[in-house]
Amino acid sequence: MSAHVKQKDASIPTIPIKARLSRWFGRNLIRIYAVFGFTYLFIPVAYTFAFSFNDSGKSNLVWKGFTFDNWKNPCGAPEVCTALGNSIKIGLLATIFSTILGTMIAFAIGRYAFKGRSSSNLLIFLPMATPEIVLGASLLSLFLVFQINPGFWPTVIAHVMFCISFVVVTVKARIASLDPRLEQAAMDLYANELETFRKVTLPLVAPGIAGAALLAFSLSFDDFIITNFNSGTLKTFPEFVYTSAARGIPAQANVIGSAMFFLALIIVIAGQFVGKRVKVAK
Amino acid sequence: MSKVKLPYLLLLPGFLFLFTFFILPIANLAQTSTQTPIADGDTGQYEQTLRFSNYLDAFTENQEQFARSFVFALCATVLALAISYPLAYAIAFKAGKLKNFLLVLVVAPFFVSFLLRTVAWKQILGEEGFIVPSLRTFGIISESTTLTSTSFAVIMGMTYNFLPFMTLPLYASLERIDPRTMEASGDLYANGITTFRKVTLPLSMPGVVAGTLLTFIPAAGDYVNAAILGSPNTRMIGNVIESRYFKIVDYPTAAALSFTLMVAILILVTLYIRKAGTEELV
Numbered sequence A: 001m002s003a004h005v006k007q008k009d010a011s012i013p014t015i016p017i018k019a020r021l022s023r024w025f026g027r028n029l030i031r032i033y034a035v036f037g038f039t040y041l042f043i044p045v046a047y048t049f050a051f052s053f054n055d056s057g058k059s060n061l062v063w064k065g066f067t068f069d070n071w072k073n074p075c076g077a078p079e080v081c082t083a084l085g086n087s088i089k090i091g092l093l094a095t096i097f098s099t100i101l102g103t104m105i106a107f108a109i110g111r112y113a114f115k116g117r118s119s120s121n122l123l124i125f126l127p128m129a130t131p132e133i134v135l136g137a138s139l140l141s142l143f144l145v146f147q148i149n150p151g152f153w154p155t156v157i158a159h160v161m162f163c164i165s166f167v168v169v170t171v172k173a174r175i176a177s178l179d180p181r182l183e184q185a186a187m188d189l190y191a192n193e194l195e196t197f198r199k200v201t202l203p204l205v206a207p208g209i210a211g212a213a214l215l216a217f218s219l220s221f222d223d224f225i226i227t228n229f230n231s232g233t234l235k236t237f238p239e240f241v242y243t244s245a246a247r248g249i250p251a252q253a254n255v256i257g258s259a260m261f262f263l264a265l266i267i268v269i270a271g272q273f274v275g276k277r278v279k280v281a282k
Numbered sequence B: 001m002s003k004v005k006l007p008y009l010l011l012l013p014g015f016l017f018l019f020t021f022f023i024l025p026i027a028n029l030a031q032t033s034t035q036t037p038i039a040d041g042d043t044g045q046y047e048q049t050l051r052f053s054n055y056l057d058a059f060t061e062n063q064e065q066f067a068r069s070f071v072f073a074l075c076a077t078v079l080a081l082a083i084s085y086p087l088a089y090a091i092a093f094k095a096g097k098l099k100n101f102l103l104v105l106v107v108a109p110f111f112v113s114f115l116l117r118t119v120a121w122k123q124i125l126g127e128e129g130f131i132v133p134s135l136r137t138f139g140i141i142s143e144s145t146t147l148t149s150t151s152f153a154v155i156m157g158m159t160y161n162f163l164p165f166m167t168l169p170l171y172a173s174l175e176r177i178d179p180r181t182m183e184a185s186g187d188l189y190a191n192g193i194t195t196f197r198k199v200t201l202p203l204s205m206p207g208v209v210a211g212t213l214l215t216f217i218p219a220a221g222d223y224v225n226a227a228i229l230g231s232p233n234t235r236m237i238g239n240v241i242e243s244r245y246f247k248i249v250d251y252p253t254a255a256a257l258s259f260t261l262m263v264a265i266l267i268l269v270t271l272y273i274r275k276a277g278t279e280e281l282v
Helices: A002-011 A014-053 A080-111 A117-129 A132-145 A152-176 A180-188 A193-222 A225-230 A237-244 A251-281 B006-032 B053-061 B063-094 B096-111 B114-125 B131-137 B151-161 B163-175 B179-187 B192-203 B205-221 B224-229 B237-246 B251-276
Strands: B035-037 B046-048
Touching: A014 A251, A014 B063, A014 B096, A014 B114, A014 B151, A080 A117, A080 A152, A080 A193, A080 A237, A080 A251, A080 B006, A117 A152, A117 B006, A117 B205, A117 B251, A132 A152, A132 A225, A132 B006, A132 B205, A132 B237, A132 B251, A152 A193, A152 A225, A152 B006, A180 A193, A193 A251, A193 B096, A225 A237, A225 B237, A237 A251, A237 B114, A251 B096, A251 B114, B006 B251, B035 B251, B053 B063, B053 B251, B063 B096, B063 B151, B063 B163, B063 B205, B063 B237, B063 B251, B096 B163, B114 B131, B114 B151, B114 B224, B151 B163, B151 B224, B163 B205, B179 B192, B192 B205, B205 B237, B205 B251, B224 B237, B237 B251
Parallel strands: none
Antiparallel strands: B035 B046
16 A cells, blocks of 8 residues: 555656646746746837937937937827827827717617618728728719818728728627616616617616727828828827938827827726726716 | 617618718719820829729739739738737636736737837838847847838738737637636646647637638738838838829829729628628628
């Protein structure tokens, strides 16, 4: 008996080492990999942030010294703030229109069975499956046919067009995850359809709509290809970066990029925090 | 208001918009693609002559760029999948309480403008960045080798820029997997690799399909990465379309190229979805 136990003891160090090793790999290889992944993701962000403090003068290519001047005076470089203003205006308008139109479509597709539902889904999928350059170029050709000059409103229209599909997909996903019993309960408690929609359905779908609006704004704000085709002489922030890339981008552009990064981070984290509190309150 | 009409009323404004600014432009693009220059007209004036050989001319002239677009997009998609899958897996199963925070970190870099990040890569990989000199010191690359203006830089830029489109759908489908299915597979004496191959991977296929499509489509039509990180030797079809539109004002060729690109992508996507067998997208 004791010999048997001893033999088992002796074999413990060999098998478990292999098992432990493979378990260690199973557990940690993926973590190590994830650390590398995040490093890759953040290299250009760190670079952009670091060079927003560069005492660079006109061309922000080489590190010349640390300064807060760019942050104190983000509009110091010509055109930066005009371009930023254009991007924000276009982004807000595109967000409002695409969120309204997209949410209506999402309710129709997500809530009702009707003839033509699957072709409606296809129409929503198609703009997402079309390369941006085709969307931008084809819209420009249309504007040229109707002799509409590219500029502010054509850009807004272009942005609304490509944002709608993303809004529909996001809101539809939220509607699909709703528990139908909640609405049935409201009806049982003598709420009519409109009241049920206003007091039960809409508040439940609201986080999805908010998420869709945030997505639409960031898509619009960051778009370059479609904008470049339809903006004419108007310059958005990404277009400003593109055209000044050859000569070197002023450090103020890095300030704005970094500020957007932190702002978005705060909004997203605050959103999660509010979401948690709402859940707790319930 | 009758109940049957309600979904159609909800769809109407959005679909009217999509019809005018998505379907109509694509139809117009098709119409432009067979035009020819007006005899003794100004540059940029064309008339409809139904010249379908525009397509053949456009394609034979730009075969190389077409092939490069699809090869680059494929490389970027495969690389993005290789980077994103372990990342999404780590967030879904190994992150514990940090899950939401890490998810925000994946998206966060994308709030720094797309253009700024690409320009940042150009400078990081450039002669004054920190990567090239250190690779030279260790003798990994020769003195004359550069990283910018190469296919490597363009593919790397595309991989980076479309990464969240891969990571987020992968995460969404991995997160939905019940961990008990993996435990069950382990209980049935499958090792880690078998469990992954037979349980986790098949269950995450909808995410793989969605992610690869959302990466491949924009990558194939992209011209920003090639313009900033590449050289005239790495031109993609997007660069050709862009210059045909703005520099040469050759609308019919640009339209024929756009249309060919769109149809090629749609065919590939359809075949791929059939092969991969998922209908969750549409």
